[in-house]
Amino acid sequence: MACKKNVTNKVKDEAKNIVEKWWNIAKWKLKYVNQKWFFWLDEREQSFIETTYIVVLQMCPKLDWEDFLERLRKAHEGNLWVKSIIKSLPKR
Numbered sequence: 001m002a003c004k005k006n007v008t009n010k011v012k013d014e015a016k017n018i019v020e021k022w023w024n025i026a027k028w029k030l031k032y033v034n035q036k037w038f039f040w041l042d043e044r045e046q047s048f049i050e051t052t053y054i055v056v057l058q059m060c061p062k063l064d065w066e067d068f069l070e071r072l073r074k075a076h077e078g079n080l081w082v083k084s085i086i087k088s089l090p091k092r
Helices: 002-031 043-059 066-089
Strands: none
Touching: 002 043, 002 066, 043 066
16 A cells, blocks of 8 residues: 555656646746747647657656757757758769
């Protein structure tokens, strides 16, 4: 019975953490509503990024929303950089 109670408490803690992270995203969006670098995306894309963050939190619970966005931005820049190198290669 104690094991079941521990599992239940862990699930409640995880759910509480996820809800807290959603609130952090909402606060961040209100704070940076005038910036275009996130809000130029359509609502579906924004929702996808937010949901992806929540999924990643399951593996990295201490990951901050702003840190996640920064890592995502850097990965995107790296991807564009690699694509530009491939385009500049001579065709065979």
